[in-house]
Amino acid sequence: MFYREAGDFKTSYAADQQTFPIKSERWLFWAFIAIAFLVVPFFINDYWNKAVLMPLLIYAMAALGLNILTGYCGQVSLGTGGFMAVGAYACYKLMTAFPGMDMFSVVILSGFITAGVGLLFGIPSLRIKGFYLAVATLAAQFFLVWMFNKFAWFYNYSASGQITAPERTVFGIAVTGPSTTPWATYLFALTFVFVFGWVARNLTRGRLGRSWMAIRDMDIAAEIIGVSPLRAKLSAFGVSSFYIGMAGAMFFANYLGAIEVTEAFGIEKSFLVLFMVIIGGLGSILGSFLGAVFLVLLPVLLKNIMVGYLGWATDLAAHVQIMLIGGLIVFFLIAEPHGLAQLWRVTKEKLRLWPFPY
Amino acid sequence: MSPAFLNFIEIVLNGLMAGIMYSLVALGFVLIFKASGIFNFAQGVMALFAALTLVGLQTGQVPFSHLINAIFGTELHHWGSGLHTVLAILFTMALMILLAWVIERVVLKHLVNQEPIILFMATIGLAYFLEGFGDLMWGSDVKVLDVGLPSGGSLWWEDVTRTWVTEGSEYWGMYIDRLDVAATSVAVILVVGLSAFSQYTATGRALRAVADDHQAAMSVGISLRTIWVIVWSIAGFVALVAGIMWGSKSGVQFSLSLIALKALPVLILGGFTSIPGAIVGGLIIGVGEKLAEAYVGPLVGGAIENWFAYMLALAFLLVRPQGLFGDRIIERI
Numbered sequence: 001m002f003y004r005e006a007g008d009f010k011t012s013y014a015a016d017q018q019t020f021p022i023k024s025e026r027w028l029f030w031a032f033i034a035i036a037f038l039v040v041p042f043f044i045n046d047y048w049n050k051a052v053l054m055p056l057l058i059y060a061m062a063a064l065g066l067n068i069l070t071g072y073c074g075q076v077s078l079g080t081g082g083f084m085a086v087g088a089y090a091c092y093k094l095m096t097a098f099p100g101m102d103m104f105s106v107v108i109l110s111g112f113i114t115a116g117v118g119l120l121f122g123i124p125s126l127r128i129k130g131f132y133l134a135v136a137t138l139a140a141q142f143f144l145v146w147m148f149n150k151f152a153w154f155y156n157y158s159a160s161g162q163i164t165a166p167e168r169t170v171f172g173i174a175v176t177g178p179s180t181t182p183w184a185t186y187l188f189a190l191t192f193v194f195v196f197g198w199v200a201r202n203l204t205r206g207r208l209g210r211s212w213m214a215i216r217d218m219d220i221a222a223e224i225i226g227v228s229p230l231r232a233k234l235s236a237f238g239v240s241s242f243y244i245g246m247a248g249a250m251f252f253a254n255y256l257g258a259i260e261v262t263e264a265f266g267i268e269k270s271f272l273v274l275f276m277v278i279i280g281g282l283g284s285i286l287g288s289f290l291g292a293v294f295l296v297l298l299p300v301l302l303k304n305i306m307v308g309y310l311g312w313a314t315d316l317a318a319h320v321q322i323m324l325i326g327g328l329i330v331f332f333l334i335a336e337p338h339g340l341a342q343l344w345r346v347t348k349e350k351l352r353l354w355p356f357p358y
Numbered sequence: 359m360s361p362a363f364l365n366f367i368e369i370v371l372n373g374l375m376a377g378i379m380y381s382l383v384a385l386g387f388v389l390i391f392k393a394s395g396i397f398n399f400a401q402g403v404m405a406l407f408a409a410l411t412l413v414g415l416q417t418g419q420v421p422f423s424h425l426i427n428a429i430f431g432t433e434l435h436h437w438g439s440g441l442h443t444v445l446a447i448l449f450t451m452a453l454m455i456l457l458a459w460v461i462e463r464v465v466l467k468h469l470v471n472q473e474p475i476i477l478f479m480a481t482i483g484l485a486y487f488l489e490g491f492g493d494l495m496w497g498s499d500v501k502v503l504d505v506g507l508p509s510g511g512s513l514w515w516e517d518v519t520r521t522w523v524t525e526g527s528e529y530w531g532m533y534i535d536r537l538d539v540a541a542t543s544v545a546v547i548l549v550v551g552l553s554a555f556s557q558y559t560a561t562g563r564a565l566r567a568v569a570d571d572h573q574a575a576m577s578v579g580i581s582l583r584t585i586w587v588i589v590w591s592i593a594g595f596v597a598l599v600a601g602i603m604w605g606s607k608s609g610v611q612f613s614l615s616l617i618a619l620k621a622l623p624v625l626i627l628g629g630f631t632s633i634p635g636a637i638v639g640g641l642i643i644g645v646g647e648k649l650a651e652a653y654v655g656p657l658v659g660g661a662i663e664n665w666f667a668y669m670l671a672l673a674f675l676l677v678r679p680q681g682l683f684g685d686r687i688i689e690r691i
Contacts, residue, residue, distance in 0.1 A: 127676055132630075139669050330480050330484060333472075
């Protein structure tokens with residue numbers, strides 16, 4: 001019905017390797033991107049920006065990073081919150097130390113700094129595996145948060161212990177600080193997510209991505225055929241932390257503007273991003289986005305229904321919400337352990353044949 | 359003995375007893391991991407849930423009163439009177455068994471043969487669900503749990519230790535919380551009881567068989583699903599004990615569920631599959647944490663308790679990746 005094609009007519013490797021092999025899907029994708037870049041900025045208001053679009057984009061970025069590590073390389077990490085904190089504080093230190101620097105370079109540099117920290121905490125992965133590693137990454141989570149709380153240098157000795165983003169610009173337009181406009185922060189985050197989503201897609205199907213997947217599927221076998229576990233695991237930790245660091249930087253500078261580390265980057269953040277990756281689909285770029293969309297939109301929706309429509313007290317609504325989210329996670333794992341991306345894949349297969357399944 | 363040395367003893371003793379409290383939580387993890395290979399993240403929340411239920415029954419709260427009030431506009435909060443402590447504990451235990459059964463029926467049954475990470479995520483989902491459910495049922499305010507355990511410092515012990523110090527130096531005796539002593543004794547009884555149970559009863563033997571090899575256990579006619587319900591019930595019982603101890607110590611509130619996080623380094627130190635490992639790991643973490651807080655903490659600005667256990671466990675793992683008593687990891691292609 002929607003996908004009309006008869007047989008395989010690919011004549012080149014490039015055609016075979018395409019991300020969107022079906023023409024209509026390709027058009028759909030570019031139309032979607034065009035709307036996101038060219039239409040949404042004209043209609044965006046503060047509520048949509050703060051409540052939906054910014055968290056969506058930033059969590060999508062973080063989920064991409066974690067998906068590279070957990071989904072592609074098979075190393076479960078519970079330290080996402082800690083690495084986001086590194087990104088945020090690196091961003092803050094860069095912004096205050098070099099006031100002239102534009103925001104693009106600040107965010108990317110914060111990513112690189114986080115990648116360095118990630119490499120450091122990735123070293124134990126060479127020796128320990130599975131759940132032992134997951135617990136070991138908790139060490140990173142707690143240690144990093146403690147460090148940012150304890151040493152006043154990181155928050156420039158401010159009395160409250162908070163960090164607040166000063167105003168910085170891109171092409172003369174403010175994207176951080178109090179005088180930003182919704183469309184500016186939105187476009188800034190969208191650019192990052194689009195560019196690095198594209199990078200992630202191409203990384204994961206290239207040589208590096210294949211070495212990650214080999215390590216994930218069976219590390220000993222991978223080692224025997226010549227994949228270096230050291231290089232594969234550490235590069236996964238590095239690239240993943242790079243993404244998560246950028247997400248942390250944007251979370252702080254563009255989204256919230258002022259944060260306190262234990263509140264913003266606690267262990268719940270780590271779990272939230274891990275949920276996104278699992279619900280979206282492990283080892284899928286699309287899955288990272290779908291997971292982020294799902295877990296950002298669901299609470300907003302539930303809150304609107306329970307508080308806005310039914311008029312319940314907010315704490316009661318919060319309890320019901322956390323219960324529903326937990327229940328939904330279990331439900332999704334039972335219904336489709338490979339996540340929303342797999343659901344989409346199955347639907348697509350069905351649509352290709354519909355309405356003549358034979 | 360010099361006061362410094364006595365202080366050291368005091369820290370070690372308190373560390374040992376704090377460690378026992380960690381072991382109590384870790385024990386629940388180990389039981390489930392051994393029997394089903396599931397890393398049950400919900401253990402801490404189960405403790406919270408058990409404690410909440412116990413308090414609710416004791417004080418005679420109406421379950422779901424907030425929800426009912428919000429929907430029907432009523433003003434419910436308490437029944438006329440609460441239950442006796444023993445009855446309340448029995449009812450709570452019954453509820454934990456029911457919970458185990460429901461978990462097996464609704465969740466685990468459908469996830470057999472999935473990858474461990476999926477099962478792990480399912481237990482995190484379960485933890486969220488239980489947390490919301492418990493709060494919804496009993497309200498989220500901090501509650502005081504009193505089941506008649508002793509509390510406060512032991513004066514007798516203070517007097518005894520005061521005489522140990524060398525003449526002429528100032529020393530005011532050691533502080534030991536009587537609740538910690540009670541918890542330690544309960545933990546010892548629990549461990550002995552569990553070992554006896556798994557050693558000398560038919561069900562216990564079945565549990566060990568399943569822990570050894572699922573396939574072989576099934577082939578001699580052990581029902582895996584019944585065993586899982588039993589194991590989760592036992593874990594629920596351990597959670598109830600842990601909930602009572604931690605609840606009496608620091609009140610029943612959300613942070614109780616975070617003790618699960620404290621139990622994790624204990625687990626990796628002791629090994630996921632060993633009950634003695636959970637105990638010894640708990641003791642090491644407890645003592646290490648208290649010593650580090652007392653002697654290293656002042657050097658780096660304090661509050662290192664949060665992460666020190668993890669670092670200790672991490673350093674340890676680099677030497678022995680399977681933990682102290684864990685099964686040796688053998689990998690084949």
